[in-house]
Amino acid sequence: MKILVTGGAGYIGSHVVKQLGEKGHEVLTIDNLSTGHKEAVLYGKLEILDLSDKEKLREVIKNFSSDAVMHFAASIEVAESVENPLKYYRNNTANTLNLLEVLQEFGIDKFIFSSTAAVYGEPENVPIKETESLNPINPYGKSKAFVENILRNMSNAYGFKYVSLRYFNVAGADPEGRIGESHNPETHLIPLILKTAKGERENIKIFGTDYPTPDGTAIRDYIHVEDLANAHIVALEYLLNGGESDVFNCGYGHGYSVREVVEAAKKVTGIDFPVEETDRRPGDPAILVADNSKLVNNLNWKPKYDDIEYIIKTAWNWELNKKF
Ligand code: UDP
Numbered sequence: 001m002k003i004l005v006t007g008g009a010g011y012i013g014s015h016v017v018k019q020l021g022e023k024g025h026e027v028l029t030i031d032n033l034s035t036g037h038k039e040a041v042l043y044g045k046l047e048i049l050d051l052s053d054k055e056k057l058r059e060v061i062k063n064f065s066s067d068a069v070m071h072f073a074a075s076i077e078v079a080e081s082v083e084n085p086l087k088y089y090r091n092n093t094a095n096t097l098n099l100l101e102v103l104q105e106f107g108i109d110k111f112i113f114s115s116t117a118a119v120y121g122e123p124e125n126v127p128i129k130e131t132e133s134l135n136p137i138n139p140y141g142k143s144k145a146f147v148e149n150i151l152r153n154m155s156n157a158y159g160f161k162y163v164s165l166r167y168f169n170v171a172g173a174d175p176e177g178r179i180g181e182s183h184n185p186e187t188h189l190i191p192l193i194l195k196t197a198k199g200e201r202e203n204i205k206i207f208g209t210d211y212p213t214p215d216g217t218a219i220r221d222y223i224h225v226e227d228l229a230n231a232h233i234v235a236l237e238y239l240l241n242g243g244e245s246d247v248f249n250c251g252y253g254h255g256y257s258v259r260e261v262v263e264a265a266k267k268v269t270g271i272d273f274p275v276e277e278t279d280r281r282p283g284d285p286a287i288l289v290a291d292n293s294k295l296v297n298n299l300n301w302k303p304k305y306d307d308i309e310y311i312i313k314t315a316w317n318w319e320l321n322k323k324f
Pocket residue numbers: 169187188189190192204205206207208218219220258281284
């Protein structure tokens with residue numbers, strides 16, 4: 001099949017491009033390289049293009065005539081979204097609208113969307129089911145929730161078929177070490193811990209030790225990027241086989257506290273790096289854990305790397321041998 005991937009030079013997109021390529025699909029990546037890396041695109045062609053350029057987008061989509069589209073291109077920093085909300089509504093919402101309009105022009109009606117657990121805000125029920133109400137508490141989560149609403153409306157109005165995947169905490173790297181996470185600035189827990197272990201940072205700060213959790217630190221559902229990439233593959237197959245539009249959580253269904261992740265990283269790296277306990281980071285809920293039964297049961301998703309030490313091990317290998 002011919003699959004168009006926006007943001008295919010980014011962390012998650014590049015792992016999906018790799019799996020699509022391994023499965024023999026023809027892939028075209030569109031990326032503006034604002035945060036992506038051209039070396040991360042292991043299969044197919046890369047078209048350097050910003051989704052705000054609708055004319056050029058039209059040309060690329062017309063020439064490639066894809067069977068489905070996977071849309072990763074987005075801005076992803078919560079704190080930045082609070083400081084610069086327009087950037088998020090432009091990049092994540094308005095540019096997605098451009099893409100959807102062009103897809104409609106060319107009759108491309110199968111779409112996989114990178115959504116986020118941030119659409120739930122501070123959920124009332126944990127583990128979180130897809131039926132939990134959407135109450136995003138920052139512009140990042142809102143910019144993604146807008147798109148989910150647009151997709152639902154399109155599905156009802158035009159018979160457009162989409163799958164929205166709500167990611168929990170994605171971590172880890174290609175087990176063969178070819179690609180991995182490379183954000184600048186980095187804000188995520190596991191890469192920051194590993195940069196500390198490597199000696200690039202003075203310490204790792206634990207944001208909040210007074211949460212209502214067993215050890216007082218926040219709990220997240222960490223999913224290996226390879227398993228998340230595979231969720232995209234099963235979602236794609238589902239749509240290509242005539243599946244209806246739907247939404248799925250992507251996580252393992254259980255979580256680890258910040259302290260537990262720190263301890264696991266000390267064990268994996270063998271390094272006793274410095275840890276500092278500080279105040280909570282604003283907007284961080286106590287516990288975010290997915291109920292993943294829908295993805296497991298409806299799409300027959302079979303995660304392979306549900307092991308925090310393995311996740312950290314692949315991320316550590318990448319951190320030590322980064323290619324970009
Ligand atoms: N966190 C932390 N120190 C850091 C970065 C993150 O204690 O330097 C905590 C953060 O408060 C949250 C968890 O680690 O509870 C995961 O944060 P991350 O930014 O990786 O992902 P998020 O859950 O915000 O999507």
